[in-house]
Amino acid sequence: MAEIFKEFVALLADQFEKDESEITESTTLQDLGADSLDVMDLGMDVKEKWDVEIKREDLNKLVTVKDFVNYIQEKKS
Secondary structure, three states: OHHHHHHHHHHHHHHHOOOHHHOOOOOEOOOOOOOHHHHHHHHHHHHHHHOOOOOHHHHOOOOEHHHHHHHHHHHHO
């Protein structure tokens, strides 16, 4: 899980032009200034990087970085 967390934080930092140290498990996409297009892009990035497809109905339930990391971890298992 720590590895996925690090990689996901790096992905977010790059996409939203933030410093990785600013992003924690409790950071929300709203905190990063994400709009609906950003969220869709993020879903595609997750699919590309981890081969995990986030269903649209699930995407709306994922709020924090921890939510995303847990989802990726669960789907990869």
